[in-house]
Amino acid sequence: MKNVTLFGISAIALVGVFVLGSSIYTVDEVEQVIITQFGKPVGEPVTTAGLKFKTPFIQEVNPIDKRVLEWDGAPSDMPTKDKLYISVDLFARWRIVDPLQYFLRLRDERSAQSRLDDILGSETRNAVAKHELIEIIRTTKDRVPLLDTALGDVVLSSNGQGINMGALVPIEKGRKLVEQEIFKAAAEKVGVFGIELLDIRFKRINYNASVRPKIYDRMISERRQIAERFLSEGNGEAARIRGNRVRDLNKIQSEAYRQVEEIRGLADAKATEIYASAYNQSPQAVEFYEFTRTMASYPAIIGESTTIVLSTDSDLFKFLKGMSPGKE
Amino acid sequence: MPSQHDDSVTQWGSRPQSPPDIDEVIRQVGDRLKSLFAGGGSGNNSGGGFGRLFAYAILLLIALSVWSAYYTVPSDSVAVVQRFGMYLKEVPPGLHFKLPLGVDDATIVPVKRQLKQEFGFATPGARDPYQGARDGGRETQMVTGDLNAALVEWVVQYRISDPVKFLFEVREPGETLRYVSESVMREVVGDRTVDEVITIGRQEIEIEALVKMQELSTKYVMGISIDQVQLKNINPPKPVQESFNEVNQAQQSKEKLINEARREYNKVIPLAEGEKDQRIREADGYRLKRINEAEGDALRFNALFTEYQKAPEVTRRRIYIETMQDVMPRIESKVLMDDAMSGLLPLLNLNEQAERQQ
Numbered sequence: 001m002k003n004v005t006l007f008g009i010s011a012i013a014l015v016g017v018f019v020l021g022s023s024i025y026t027v028d029e030v031e032q033v034i035i036t037q038f039g040k041p042v043g044e045p046v047t048t049a050g051l052k053f054k055t056p057f058i059q060e061v062n063p064i065d066k067r068v069l070e071w072d073g074a075p076s077d078m079p080t081k082d083k084l085y086i087s088v089d090l091f092a093r094w095r096i097v098d099p100l101q102y103f104l105r106l107r108d109e110r111s112a113q114s115r116l117d118d119i120l121g122s123e124t125r126n127a128v129a130k131h132e133l134i135e136i137i138r139t140t141k142d143r144v145p146l147l148d149t150a151l152g153d154v155v156l157s158s159n160g161q162g163i164n165m166g167a168l169v170p171i172e173k174g175r176k177l178v179e180q181e182i183f184k185a186a187a188e189k190v191g192v193f194g195i196e197l198l199d200i201r202f203k204r205i206n207y208n209a210s211v212r213p214k215i216y217d218r219m220i221s222e223r224r225q226i227a228e229r230f231l232s233e234g235n236g237e238a239a240r241i242r243g244n245r246v247r248d249l250n251k252i253q254s255e256a257y258r259q260v261e262e263i264r265g266l267a268d269a270k271a272t273e274i275y276a277s278a279y280n281q282s283p284q285a286v287e288f289y290e291f292t293r294t295m296a297s298y299p300a301i302i303g304e305s306t307t308i309v310l311s312t313d314s315d316l317f318k319f320l321k322g323m324s325p326g327k328e
Numbered sequence: 329m330p331s332q333h334d335d336s337v338t339q340w341g342s343r344p345q346s347p348p349d350i351d352e353v354i355r356q357v358g359d360r361l362k363s364l365f366a367g368g369g370s371g372n373n374s375g376g377g378f379g380r381l382f383a384y385a386i387l388l389l390i391a392l393s394v395w396s397a398y399y400t401v402p403s404d405s406v407a408v409v410q411r412f413g414m415y416l417k418e419v420p421p422g423l424h425f426k427l428p429l430g431v432d433d434a435t436i437v438p439v440k441r442q443l444k445q446e447f448g449f450a451t452p453g454a455r456d457p458y459q460g461a462r463d464g465g466r467e468t469q470m471v472t473g474d475l476n477a478a479l480v481e482w483v484v485q486y487r488i489s490d491p492v493k494f495l496f497e498v499r500e501p502g503e504t505l506r507y508v509s510e511s512v513m514r515e516v517v518g519d520r521t522v523d524e525v526i527t528i529g530r531q532e533i534e535i536e537a538l539v540k541m542q543e544l545s546t547k548y549v550m551g552i553s554i555d556q557v558q559l560k561n562i563n564p565p566k567p568v569q570e571s572f573n574e575v576n577q578a579q580q581s582k583e584k585l586i587n588e589a590r591r592e593y594n595k596v597i598p599l600a601e602g603e604k605d606q607r608i609r610e611a612d613g614y615r616l617k618r619i620n621e622a623e624g625d626a627l628r629f630n631a632l633f634t635e636y637q638k639a640p641e642v643t644r645r646r647i648y649i650e651t652m653q654d655v656m657p658r659i660e661s662k663v664l665m666d667d668a669m670s671g672l673l674p675l676l677n678l679n680e681q682a683e684r685q686q
Contacts (some may be wrong), residue, residue: 019629028413029496068548072507075466090509093498093548137471137518145473145521146528153640153641158659168521170471201511203395205518207477208467216567218474218521223571227578238589245593249600256604260611271622278626288636289629291644295651302655310664316652317664325545 008135022056032096033062033101045099064099065109068198071116077208078125080121080133085208088136090124090182092116092200115193120200123186127178134169136178136205141171175202393428400424408491409433418491422506437491442555445506447513448481449560458502469565470514476522477568481560484509486539486552493551501550508548509557512540522564526572530559 025032026049031048037059046052047066054061075089094116097103126176128136145168179201187197207215279289302308312320341511383569398424398565407419409426410433419434426432443456447642448468450460461467468479488494520529539651543619545552636643656662 026413029410029415030499033415033622036560049410049412051412051414065499067497069499070504070507072503091511093504094469104408133471134475135474137475138473139515140519143473146524146532162613168519169475175518187630197393200650201507202514203511204466204469204514205471205506206466207471212477212565213567215477216477217566219564219568220571222476223568225576227571227574229581230575230578234578234585237582238585241586241593245589245596248593248597252597252600252604259604260607263608263611263615264618265360267611267618270615271618274622276627278629284640285633286639287632288640292632292647295647298655299658302659304660306656306659307663308659310666311665315648316656320664 012084013079018131019056023053023156025052025061026050027052027053027063030067032066034062034064034099036060036062041100041103046097060164062103064096064102066096068093068095069109071113072203073117073120075206076121076124078128080128080136081130082132083132085211086128086133086136087204087206087208088128088198088202089204090120091203092120092186094195095198096194097196098194098313101192103194105193112193114197116190116195119186119189120182123182123189126185127182130181131178135171135173136175137201138168138171139175142175143168167231215244334532363486397428397429398423398425399434400437401434401436402438402669403528405438406491407434407436408495413490415496437488437494439488441487441493443486443488445484445486445502447483447506447509448479456502458506459480462506467510470517470525472522472525473519474515474521476563478517478522478525479563479565480517480525481562482537483514483556483558483560484554485556485558486554488547488551489553490551493549495551497549497551499601501552503547504550505545505552505554508544509537512537512544513557516540518527526562526564530562534559581656587651 023032027046029049031049033052035042035054037055037101039060042059045064069095071092073090073092075087077085079085096112102112106115126256179199183197183200185199190197279285310317312318339516378529386422399407401421403421405421407424409416409419411427411431413433416432424434426434443459445458448461454460468481470478470480472478484505498504517525518531520533523529525533538554541554541557545554563569
């Protein structure tokens with residue numbers, strides 16, 4: 001009897017627990033809930049967190065995320081307006097603003113993500129195809145790049161020679177505006193799913209594998225040209241220095257020659273003046289100088305091998321003829 | 329939660345996220361109630377199978393409750409407590425108690441820890457799944473503003489500044505931060521020339537990227553504050569690297585060529601300057617010598633001339649004869665002729681002369 005009572009109470013309690021368990025539910029801070037009855041949504045979505053009640057058994061809880069969700073598109077190759085194949089990787093942030101609509105149209109997130117794939121994918125293609133690559137790469141229109149001082153003279157001296165090293169390609173719109181175009185076009189289309197697109201941004205933009213070798217070739221040729229420039233600048237500067245060397249050397253040597261000759265000339269002139277003032281003081285002095293200087297030169301100009309023919313009339317040998325040659 | 333984004337395990341690893349299994353809880357509570365009933369009703373029922381079962385159930389329940397009623401928050405973290413899913417409070421580090429059995433739920437968020445995300449490389453052994461690079465190569469490839477390509481590696485240092493926002497506003501804050509970081513870095517690099525990216529503009533890029541990332545993380549309400557952006561290796565793509573090296577080499581050889589030319593210059597010019605001075609000094613010496621000698625000669629001449637004037641004839645003869653005496657002995661062949669004997673052969677030693685000529 002006791003056991004039967006106990007069993008009865010237990011059974012009632014068990015049923016009560018089941019009913020209770022099926023009629024209360026919790027809503028997390030990060031989610032909102034749609035209650036469905038036999039698969040059909042009932043009442044307003046529950047958007048506040050906490051402990052909630054529902055009709056047991058027949059109603060079902062469908063939690064839907066309330067947070068900002070991410071969408072990360074797979075990278076896909078597409079051509080730009082200038083026919084360059086690039087690989088574009090986009091990400092977007094979105095949230096579910098109309099859970100009922102969302103629930104009716106999409107049911108779960110996987111289908112939402114795939115809708116976003118479709119819509120954003122095609123809008124991206126459209127936008128990319130309408131713009132040149134540089135419009136998607138650059139953002140700030142009037143940015144003036146820093147110049148590498150080592151490469152600076154390369155840039156400056158290359159005016160009009162088709163070398164645009166250190167220069168940015170000019171743009172009209174820029175990345176932000178292109179992003180906004182995609183965003184605007186896509187935001188309208190996703191509205192019907194109860195989704196709000198918060199923003200989209202380009203995550204990665206890269207050259208397609210088939211384009212890359214050409215880009216690399218261009219970069220290589222650009223670098224080579226700079227390298228050649230350096231070499232030729234080096235050689236040119238070296239030649240200039242060698243020229244300076246020869247010029248300076250000649251200048252120094254010729255200056256030395258000039259000064260030396262000048263000094264020597266002045267010295268000779270001075271000496272001449274001194275000699276002249278001494279020897280030219282009177283006719284007698286002139287005559288005496290001639291005589292003494294001639295005498296002084298004899299020992300020098302008459303050597304051993306000289307043959308000399310002398311007359312007995314000469315002053316030296318006149319006495320060979322007699323003591324007084326003057327008297328005959 | 330059907331999607332792959334199911335976040336029942338976050339990076340902090342301690343968040344049993346999805347709403348507690350209500351049925352379970354309720355059943356447990358119900359069981360407890362029931363067991364109380366049973367305990368009251370059949371307390372002294374010694375042999376009842378139910379009684380023993382209830383007793384075990386109660387013990388189990390108590391154990392479970394105690395086990396799930398306390399938690400510790402590490403000193404670098406805070407805990408965010410939710411009751412039935414609703415945000416309740418933020419809890420500082422230490423030992424804390426909560427309502428057990430899934431009623432309260434505490435998520436530990438390391439707000440004081442410096443976190444980082446690496447792009448293009450991954451430090452091995454990192455426990456944070458959002459830290460290391462995902463698809464290394466593709467992450468680093470970027471197009472610069474002059475349509476060149478560059479490989480950029482960088483690090484973002486950040487902290488969780490607002491745990492509530494971090495948990496409740498954005499579903500994948502860590503992943504979103506990675507997206508933001510990649511996007512911003514490309515935007516900044518896309519506005520610069522390859523030379524700026526690789527060499528001179530690094531610091532500027534770090535600063536601008538940091539500012540833009542901070543703007544976005546504020547706009548996205550991620551509860552994250554970004555402290556630093558640091559660029560690591562920045563390289564041209566592999567096939568191009570060699571040509572970048574060529575530029576460096578050319579720069580070096582330019583310097584070398586110039587230096588060599590300067591060496592030649594320096595080897596010659598100062599020497600020439602010295603030689604110039606030498607020659608000028610020598611010329612100066614010549615000048616002094618010349619003048620002194622001239623003056624000496626003049627003085628000598630004057631002295632001699634003074635005496636000569638006193639006795640010109642005799643002096644003249646003396647000088648003449650002295651000179652002849654000095655000169656004559658050295659001459660080997662001397663011929664003496666007399667005008668009066670013009671037919672006579674001169675006195676000449678022919679043999680001696682012939683011998684000498686051989």
